[in-house]
Amino acid sequence: MIMLKKTSRTFYIPINRLKEGLKEAVAAAYLCMRAIDEIEDHETLADDVKVELLNGIHVAFESKDVVTESQRLLFPYRDILPDVTMRIHEWALLCPPTVTDVVYLNTSKMAKQMAEWVHVSWNIRTEEDLDGYTYSVAGMVGEMLSEIWFWFDGTKSDQEKAVAFGRGLQAVNILRNRKEDLERGVDFFPDGWGTKEMIKYTRRNLKLADSYIVDLKGGPALDFCKIPLTLAHATVNLIAAGGNKLTRDAVMKLVGSIN
Template sequence: MIMLKQTSRTFYIPISRLKSGLKDAVASAYLCMRAIDEIEDHETLADEVKAELLLGIHDAFSSDDVINESLKLLSPYAETLPEVTMRIHEWALLCPPTVTNVVYNHTATMAKQMADWVHEGWDIRTEEDLDNYTYSVAGMVGEMLSDIWFWHDGTKSDRIKAVAFGRGLQAVNILRNRTEDLERGVDFFPEGWGQKEMIKYTRRNLKLADSYISDLKGGPALEFCKIPLTLAHATINLIAVGGNKLTRDAVMKLVGSIN
């Protein structure tokens, strides 16, 4: 939970409210994916090294020995990679045994697709390219969460809307991190798009995400999803009027207002 709090103000709150078992599964999933995200976004690693490490994570999480394979892969980079990445074997161990196939398979698949995007230099020219990228790094997370909800208590959810849930949250991040991404030479906006078009894209996906959670009809899945989605809507509204990031007080006030 300490690592969660350090790496995500948005997801720490809903994960911390889950009950034991489900909390371990979602925390494991989030931290594994945050670990590989830190490789993709690393500011100093060469792209060739990023791709090699991400493919290595794919192979490790597809193997029968995730823990040792991950340790062997990452140990030479202890001085370079952040703590959340270096401890990916711990996050893997945290996962309840009956749902490791869901978390490990999605982590492996995401790492492979991230490696492909690194190879391509994050070349996003069309809306289809953007859809493909946001699926690779976030839409897939929505699918994984749907699998975890079903594992936990049999909750069924619309997987297409689950993808939009993840995609909408990622699109908010793309807008919020626009300046930093351009400074590191990466442009996630399709050709000819400005902020107006990206906001429209984001709102369209968040609308589907609203429908996704309204279908959940209560329970821990709904309680979890309401928080990041509420914060995403508030952030996109702030960006649309020239702001960028919600203050801590604003976040806590929004969370407190959620029924």
């Protein structure tokens, strides 16, 4: 939970509130995916090294010994990669045994798809390309969470809406990080798109995400999803009004207002 708090103020709060068992599963899933995300977004690693490492994580999480394989892979980069990435084997071990297949499979799949996007230099020209990217790095997380909800207490949810939940949150990040992404030479906006078009895309997915959480009908899954979705709506509204990032006080006020 200390690492989780360091890496995401948005997700620390709802994960920390989850029940025992579910908390470990979602925390493990989040940290594994944050670990590979740090490879994809690393500022100094060469793209060919990123591809090698992400494909290596893909293989490690499909192997019989995630710990040994991931440590062997990452050790040469221990002075370059952040702690959350170097400790990915710890997050893997944190996961409850009865749900490891779900978390490991999705981590492996996401790492492979991230490697493919790095390989093509995040070449996003059309909305279809954007859908593909946002699925690879976030829509897949929505699918995985739906599987975890079902594993924990039998909660069923719509997979298409689950993808939109993840995709909408990622689109908010793309809007918020626009300046930094362009500075590092990456443009996630399709050709001809400006902020107006990306906001429209984001809100369309967040609307589906609203429908997704309505379908959850209570329980820990709903309690978890409400917080990042509320913050996502508030952030996109702020960006539409010319702002960029919610203050810590604004975040805490919004969280406190959620029933």
